[in-house]
Amino acid sequence: MADKAKREHDIVVYGATGYTGRLVAEHFVREYGGRPDAPRWAMAGRNRSKLEDVRTLIGAPDHTPLIVADADDPASLDSMCESARAVITTVGPYQLYGDALVETCARVGTDYADLCGEPAWMREQIDRHHDLATASGARICFSSGFDSIPFDLGVLMLQKHAVEGFGRPAPRVRGRVRSMKGTFSGGTAASLGATMKAAAKNPKVIGLLRDPFALTPGFEGPDQPSGMVPHYEADLDKWAAPFVMAPINTKNVHRTNFLLGHPYGEDFRYDEMMLTSPGDAGRKMAEAAVELMKNPFGAKPPKPGEGPSAEERENGHYDILFVGEFPDGETLRYAVKGRYDPGYGSTSRMIAETAMALLASEAEGGVGTPGSFLGESLVRRLRDRAEMTFELEG
Structure with missing residues (x-):
């Protein structure tokens, strides 16, 4: 875990040129721009030119790192995941495009958060990678948006x-x-x-x-x-x-x-x-x-x-x-x-704060849920950063 703390990026937003990925990137610009607690974050996708366009569109600083990575290029995924403490992915459907990224994160010990609502695929990943992620310390956190x-x-x-x-x-x-x-x-x-x-x-x-x-x-x-x-x-x-x-x-x-x-x-x-x-x-x-x-x-x-x-x-x-x-x-x-x-405005905030909470978490690795990995620490972040309320009713 000491080596992981020295990685170049705290968080990489993979799929940043997509609609939801762009909203996630906007969250980091809006909520953390210029703050002392700002994460070292980067934007990733298949096309560098499109990444540059999105960086300009959302008002991210020109020095915001851009990473070219593609699910069909294992070497690019390895490089991206090995550079990051946590990866947010909005590239779905995950059963079509997610296998390689989950395996890579589980293998190299990189935390992972997605928006998956595909239970059959999730069970497949649990069976394949829970032990691997446990051994590496990677927290594979599915369903980190409105579902669930x-x-x-x-x-x-x-x-x-x-x-x-x-x-x-x-x-x-x-x-x-x-x-x-x-x-x-x-x-x-x-x-x-x-x-x-x-x-x-x-x-x-x-x-x-x-x-x-x-x-x-x-x-x-x-x-x-x-x-x-x-x-x-x-x-x-x-x-x-x-x-x-x-x-x-x-x-x-x-x-x-x-x-x-x-x-x-x-x-x-x-x-x-x-x-x-x-x-x-x-x-x-x-x-x-x-x-x-x-x-x-x-x-x-x-x-x-x-x-x-x-x-x-x-x-x-x-x-x-x-x-x-x-x-x-x-x-x-x-x-x-x-x-x-x-499905968009709140979900983008939720997955961004899930990644932020993972950075501070001491939970053991494995394939889990926001509740099992983060619990009340994520509730606090969502209250503070996502305009969500959690409260008893009389």
Whole structure:
């Protein structure tokens, strides 16, 4: 680890010429430009000319290092990873373009953060590289954006307060999206498309997608609520509808619990849904959401590299409620809220601060989650640097 601290760059943003990668680079310019705690960061991508253009566009200093690297060129990936303490990658779908980078980071001991929401690929990387990353000290941190940080850390913080207030974790937690304004990224749409193609070729992929414990090899917990059946929740006075990101978020929440030694309990049950409204209107919206799950991006899904305007990103938001339930009827409520469009504006801030938190972390290496590697240290950074709130509700 001493040698790692002497590497040329603290953080490399790989994919900086893409839409989301550019937003990540902008975060470092905006939040850390001229500050004494600024990381030594660099921008990486396949084309130096495009990197230069983005550097100018976002107002980064002319001396900001540029690195030419390509997933099809192993030597370039080796050079990039060996120069960095941590690599942020926005180059997806990861099942198509991510294998070599994960392997390289795991081998040379470089921390890694991505925006992956592809559970079958993630399980493959766990099986292939967890031991390698553990040995090298690399922290391979998947799902470091809207999927799944607000949910992963929301459950973690609720359980912290449950233990402090009730002396025990809540064996059942409901994650409920109360409101959300924003668009899904083109990368998310492309990842879902690639996953569906992989599932059509390999039935094993379908099994992993359906299994809530797909990312906890060797552990199979209790039956989980499906989250797919619309229903009225009297305590919230709202109808609950399926939530498109639940299949990946719930798996990451269970992996955090698994990697931390089951602080939520081995009998922990968790689901995520979206809240609509009370009455018949809410019921109809919830039922319509079931059909929407079959094609969540519509006839013209966003393409990688496309995204909303600055005004649209600025006007986005999300509000997620977590309800912890205890056998004696007691409940605990915790909320995670964020400014900005969740898929771009907030996600770019989240992954940037994940990398910053990894620089300061003393967690052991392996393939993990933001919750398992970083926990409350990341919560603090997101409060301070990403305009997110984490708080108990009465």
